[in-house]
Amino acid sequence: MLGWVMCRRVGPLWMWNTLLVFGVIAFASQLLGYIFNKSSSSIQLAAHAILSSSDSQGPSLGSCSPHTHIMFLKTHKTASSTVTNILYRFGEEHHLRFALPLGYQLGYPLPFVANRVKGYQSPGAQEFHIMANHLRFKKTEVEKVMPADTFYFSIMRDPVAIAESSFDYYKATTPAFWKAKTLGDFADDPWKYYNPRARNNHYARNLLWFDFGMDHNANFSVSLARRGEALIRHTFKLVLMTEFFDQSMILLRHALCWPLDAVVSFSLNARQRKLGGRGGGSGRSQSNPVLSEDQQEKLRQWNAFDCFIYDAFNRTFWEKVDKFGKSRMEEEVGLLRKRREALTRLCLRDGGKPIEAHHIRDKTIRPYQSGLVKILGYELQPGLDNSTRIACLRMIRPELQYKDLLDAKQFPRTRGQQSDHRIQTDSGLMKAGRGKSEPV
Incomplete structure (x- = not known):
């Protein structure tokens, strides 16, 4: 009788096992989330410290403009x-x-x-x-x-x-x-x-x-x-x-x-x-x-x-x-x-070693290729916060892509004009390959 009463109060054993598993998963998720957020915050703080360091200014330049x-x-x-x-x-x-x-x-x-x-x-x-x-x-x-x-x-x-x-x-x-x-x-x-x-x-x-x-x-x-x-x-x-x-x-x-x-x-x-x-x-x-x-x-x-x-x-x-x-x-x-x-x-993966363009996962920062040898580029470190990523990306963005970015900012286009521009850009790159518009 007592056993029957206890069974009614606590429910089947499988249910408690299930609840236990879910509880462990929830706790682990919270713990991992805390660790990840703490690690991410630490990375962001370190990045901010590097970018805002007084070393970034260098020795005084005096009163020049x-x-x-x-x-x-x-x-x-x-x-x-x-x-x-x-x-x-x-x-x-x-x-x-x-x-x-x-x-x-x-x-x-x-x-x-x-x-x-x-x-x-x-x-x-x-x-x-x-x-x-x-x-x-x-x-x-x-x-x-x-x-x-x-x-x-x-x-x-x-x-x-x-x-x-x-x-x-x-x-x-x-x-x-x-x-x-x-x-x-x-x-x-x-x-x-x-x-x-x-x-x-x-x-x-x-x-x-x-x-x-x-x-x-x-x-x-x-x-x-x-x-x-x-x-x-x-x-x-x-x-x-x-x-x-x-x-x-x-x-x-x-x-x-x-x-x-x-x-x-x-x-x-x-x-x-x-x-x-x-x-x-x-x-x-x-x-x-x-x-x-x-x-x-x-x-x-x-x-x-x-x-x-x-x-x-x-x-x-x-x-x-x-x-x-x-x-x-x-x-x-x-x-x-x-x-x-x-x-x-x-900013850079793998100690900053330049790599071949086809190994760069972000196709938008692959350098233009021409001639007998391969032109190398870089990959960014993963996990950078947005402001740090922007600063780092500016330093590795290839010249052609950077020019196009500046052009788009300086001369904003409608959607139809953007489509035309992509066609012109592709044409320009093809011309570059024929020696009519070498970009470097």
């Missing part, structure tokens, strides 16, 4: 895509207006004309803050777009390294490279492959000189080279050096009066390294083995104008470093690298 009118001559194969990302980020964060191209380049390789800028009407009719897409420089036309107080700067790289990168990247679109098995073969006898009248052959000779708007096929003379150097110096207040990128960023930060984090970057448009390449994303492909000293010297002679201005502005660069102070430069470069390491840990 940040430059917001900037023209960057984006030269080819010089790490200029990384510099463009820096300008894109700063402009987006401060709601500045970009002088954007109708496609992906400002009429390149033709000399720049003002009406290649989207939204341009007439000189002074509208304010543009930043110009940073590829163009072949023509000062009188740039001045129609950019205000009188614009800060002009550019970047240069050792012409032999440019030739190595250019051969890999533009082999399919540059007639001078088509029949040359290796860059060494081309260097041994350039005139065997080079036709000065062939389209896109500017990628094969004096590419820096060409980008600055001068005749890359002219016969070299010191007097002509000096005149070109003087023209560059008259306009460009700072010329960065790819091989000394971190020092360049410190000089740029002080010239623009920007905080340290504004010039912290991850290397973009880096090529996959093969056969022990150089630094700065200039790894050699299977078709571009190590050049002999004789072949390197031949390339210097072939690119004599580029070598002249590179040597001249390399000397000027180190004069600026000396004036800045070598110990002061070493200190600020150390702070820059420390910030890059901190942001790498915060």
Whole structure:
């Protein structure tokens, strides 16, 4: 009788077992949720601490005011895509207006004309803050777009390294490279492959000189080279050096009066390294083995104008470093690298190692591919809060996608126009593959 009464009060055993299981699950869920939320909160607090750290500002810049009118001559194969990302980020964060191209380049390789800028009407009719897409420089036309107080700067790289990168990247679109098995073969006898009248052959000779708007096929003379150097110096207040990128960023930060984090970057448009390449994303492909000293010297002679201005502005660069102070430069470069390491840990998966595009799960941040070698990109750390993810994404977003984003913000479209734009974008990318609109 007692057993029957107890059975009636507590119910069947299976019901209690079921309730117990559900209770354990509920408790575990609450516990895991608490742990997850606590962990997520800890990650968010750590991210906020990194992003808002006083280190992000860097050493004091004094009483200067940040430059917001900037023209960057984006030269080819010089790490200029990384510099463009820096300008894109700063402009987006401060709601500045970009002088954007109708496609992906400002009429390149033709000399720049003002009406290649989207939204341009007439000189002074509208304010543009930043110009940073590829163009072949023509000062009188740039001045129609950019205000009188614009800060002009550019970047240069050792012409032999440019030739190595250019051969890999533009082999399919540059007639001078088509029949040359290796860059060494081309260097041994350039005139065997080079036709000065062939389209896109500017990628094969004096590419820096060409980008600055001068005749890359002219016969070299010191007097002509000096005149070109003087023209560059008259306009460009700072010329960065790819091989000394971190020092360049410190000089740029002080010239623009920007905080340290504004010039912290991850290397973009880096090529996959093969056969022990150089630094700065200039790894050699299977078709571009190590050049002999004789072949390197031949390339210097072939690119004599580029070598002249590179040597001249390399000397000027180190004069600026000396004036800045070598110990002061070493200190600020150390702070820059420390910030890059901190942001790498915060933002990037796998220790920040660049990976092949097809391994990047987010298709919207896969870099554009061209040439003989693969262009690498990055993946973000999972679990970032929204504001941190936005900040990190800006640092790794490839140039083409970033340009499209800025374009969409600056020129909002209706739904129908967005559909048309996607078609035009796809067309632009296909043209890029044929060498008509190379984006980097």
